[in-house]
Each structure stands twice: as structure tokens, then as C-alpha cells.
Amino acid sequence: MTRSKIIIDTDPGIDDAMAIFYAGLCDKLDLIAMTTVFGNVTAEIATRNALVLAETMRQVIPVARGAATPLVQTPNHVSDHVHGVEGFGDMPAQTPKGSALDVPVPEYLCQMINDHPGEIILCPVGPLTNIALALRLDPSIATKVKAVVIMGGGLHSGGNVSDYAEANIWNDPHAADEVFAADWEVVMIGLDVTQKVVCPHSDFTAMLGDAPIIGDFLAQATDFYIKFYQDEVGVDGCQMHDPTAVIATIYPELFKYEHHPIEVCTDEDRIGETRISNDKSRRLAKVAVDVDIAAVKKIFFDTIKTGF
Ligand code: RIB
Ligand code: CA
Numbered sequence: 001m002t003r004s005k006i007i008i009d010t011d012p013g014i015d016d017a018m019a020i021f022y023a024g025l026c027d028k029l030d031l032i033a034m035t036t037v038f039g040n041v042t043a044e045i046a047t048r049n050a051l052v053l054a055e056t057m058r059q060v061i062p063v064a065r066g067a068a069t070p071l072v073q074t075p076n077h078v079s080d081h082v083h084g085v086e087g088f089g090d091m092p093a094q095t096p097k098g099s100a101l102d103v104p105v106p107e108y109l110c111q112m113i114n115d116h117p118g119e120i121i122l123c124p125v126g127p128l129t130n131i132a133l134a135l136r137l138d139p140s141i142a143t144k145v146k147a148v149v150i151m152g153g154g155l156h157s158g159g160n161v162s163d164y165a166e167a168n169i170w171n172d173p174h175a176a177d178e179v180f181a182a183d184w185e186v187v188m189i190g191l192d193v194t195q196k197v198v199c200p201h202s203d204f205t206a207m208l209g210d211a212p213i214i215g216d217f218l219a220q221a222t223d224f225y226i227k228f229y230q231d232e233v234g235v236d237g238c239q240m241h242d243p244t245a246v247i248a249t250i251y252p253e254l255f256k257y258e259h260h261p262i263e264v265c266t267d268e269d270r271i272g273e274t275r276i277s278n279d280k281s282r283r284l285a286k287v288a289v290d291v292d293i294a295a296v297k298k299i300f301f302d303t304i305k306t307g308f
Contacts, residue, residue, distance in 0.1 A: 003030035004146065005119050006249060007112060009066070010242075011039030011126030012049040014083050014225040019125055019151075019242035020050070021214055022300055024057045025307045028250045032120070033062045033112060035105045039126040039171050040079045041087040043068040046126075049087045051096035056217055057307070060098075066105035067129035070172035072266075079167065082228050088217075089224025106133040110141055117144045121249045124179075125151040125242040127168050132175035135182050142184035151245035152176065153274030154191035155258065155287050165272025166191050169264055173272045177264035180274075186285040188262065189245040190274065193255060193291040197244050200237040201226050203301060210305035218304070243300050248288065251299065256290035 006029050010016045023031040034054070036046040047065040054061040069075050086093040101108065109130065113120055122145045124131050131148075134141060142148075152168035153176070159165040169176045180186055204222050208215040225238045233239075248255055262285040263277035 004121055005030050005032045006121040006123055007033045009035045009124035009130050011037050011046045012087055013040035014221045015242040016125055017053055019246045020053045022243050022303055023246050024059055025303050031061055035064045035066045035130055037066045037126045037130050038068050040083040045087050047100050051098050052094045055096055062101055064101045064103050064105050064108045072174040076171055084224050088221040091220050105130045106137045109134040110138040113141045113144050119146055121146050122148045123246055123249055125245055127171035128175040128179045129172045132178040142182040148184055149187040149245055149249045151189050151242050153188050157191035164270040169274055170272035173264045173266045180262045181282055185283055188285050188287045189248045193288045194241040194244045195239050196291055196293050197240040197296050198235055198237040199240055207301055207305050211307040214307040244296055247296050247299055254292040254295050255288040257286045258289050259284040
């Protein structure tokens with residue numbers, strides 16, 4: 001079975017860790033690189049954490065450090081109340097053995113996509129700053145990716161950091177608007193579906209026997225993450241935002257979609273809102289509006305259990 005090449009642009013981040021473990025263990029995907037971005041944590045911590053995740057999986061995966069600030073706006077505060085100061089809940093900072101590539105992310109993304117035309121799934125699960133900068137550098141990458149599948153936004157769901165904005169979009173609305181305006185079909189895996197995929201802590205402790213190392217990592221990290229959802233969101237479990245987006249790259253049939261041109265509000269009142277655009281020059285985005293929750297959860301945990 002041929003594996004699809006995937007590059008994850010990420011701000012790890014606890015649900016990012018789930019997404020990266022899933023992609024690294026999935027026999028349908030070849031995680032050929034990770035690029036990092038500010039968001040849940042600083043770009044520096046995101047880069048350290050991406051290296052730690054690859055090493056926890058005992059895999060050599062190139063990591064390139066990306067944008068530390070948004071394109072235009074003043075940076076929002078990192079989400080340490082959700083992901084912890086070091087990005088993995090109460091887990092102490094770990095020092096990776098390896099180091100990041102010494103290459104600018106926009107150039108790196110353009111090079112990889114131009115070297116593998118039609119082959120790479122680009123899966124951003126953080127703010128879209130790196131992706132917008134890569135499009136500015138070489139707009140033709142929009143026509144050369146196999147797919148672009150983002151975790152971000154929400155069409156009918158409202159927001160999670162305001163009534164209107166989802167965190168990844170809110171952290172760089174200008175970049176997100178440039179991404180939706182580019183010449184490609186953005187697959188938007190947003191809060192309309194990711195808020196429905198909720199896992200209690202027992203789901204994570206249940207896999208400790210099958211995957212004691214990766215399972216223990218996630219059980220520890222989700223302790224903190226689930227407490228945030230219990231206390232602040234009122235759900236007894238965590239919303240599986242980023243792994244749901246990665247699963248959508250290879251199991252699109254588990255989702256229902258609407259097709260609309262999408263724009264991002266960059267003004268004060270509803271900044272970060274993803275909404276249907278009247279701009280007829282924009283390509284239609286494929287917006288996930290429903291999901292087979294049980295199937296996504298089963299695919300995630302069955303794959304993680306193949307780890308160690
Ligand atoms: O709104 C959820 C998104 O914001 C996820 O990608 C999470 O990791 C944070 O980056
Ligand atoms: Ca993320």
C-alpha cells in the first residue's frame with residue numbers, strides 16, 4: 001500500500017501531539033516533515049516539542065522552525081491555560097537530541113512541494129502564517145499540492161476563543177484570509193466537526209497496555225488538557241481538533257461537507273470569523289459540517305495502539 005506524503009504545520013500543543021503521533025503511526029501516511037509556528041506555545045517551544053514528538057516515536061522526521069509572530073496583528077497570548085507552559089500540560093520540558101533544519105519555512109515548503117508536485121498533503125493545524133508566507137513566495141504551490149486540509153475555523157459553530165473566532169484563525173486572521181483566497185480548494189476541518197469528537201480520560205488510559213510509551217505520554221498530557229475542558233468548556237473530555245483534521249486527509253468519507261467561498265474577518269468586531277464570501281474570484285472551500293464521531297475515534301485509538 002502506498003503511503004501519502006504529508007507535511008504537518010503545527011504549534012504543539014497537546015492535540016497537535018495526538019495528530020503527529022497518529023500521522024507518524026498511520027500506515028497510509030508518510031510524515032515527511034513538520035514545520036512549526038507560534039500559537040499554543042512560542043515558535044521556539046513548538047519546534048522543541050515537534051522534535052521531542054518525533055523522537056518519542058523513534059522516527060527521524062525533519063523539523064523546520066517557522067513564524068514566531070502573525071503577519072500583521074500584535075501576537076495574542078499563548079494558550080498556556082489550555083496546553084500548559086511547556087505545551088504538553090504539566091509535563092516538564094524535554095530536551096530533544098536532534099535539532100531543527102536551518103532553513104526558512106516558506107522556502108522549505110515551496111521547495112518540498114515543487115520537488116513533489118501532486119504528491120504532498122499539506123495539513124496545517126496551527127495559525128496559517130507559514131502557509132500564507134509560502135504562497136506569497138510561490139503562489140503556484142496552490143496548484144501543486146495533493147491537498148490542503150486545515151484544522152481551523154468554524155462555519156455554523158461559532159468560535160472557541162470568541163463568539164466568532166476559532167483559535168488558529170484568531171491567531172493570524174490576515175494569513176488565514178490569504179490562504180482561503182489562494183488558487184486551491186481548502187478543506188476546512190473546523191469546529192463544526194472537531195468540537196463533536198470528544199474523548200474522556202478513560203479513552204487515553206485504556207490504551208496504556210497496548211502503547212505504554214506513547215499512551216503514557218498522551219495520558220499525562222491529556223490530564224491537564226481535559227481539566228481545561230471540564231472547568232472552562234463544561235465537557236468531560238477533550239475535543240480532538242488536530243487529529244480529526246489529519247484523519248480527514250485520508251478518510252474524507254467520514255465527513256459531510258458544504259462548498260462555499262470563505263473569507264476571514266480581519267476587523268475588530270468579529271476578527272477571526274470564517275464566513276461565506278461574496279468574492280466570486282475565490283475558489284470554493286470544502287467545509288466539513290458533520291462527522292462520523294465513533295469512526296474517527298476508533299481510527300485514532302486503533303492506530304495509536306499499534307505504537308509502543
Ligand atoms: O481551536 C483549536 C486549535 O487551536 C487546535 O489546533 C489547537 O491545537 C489550537 O492550535
Ligand atoms: Ca494546533
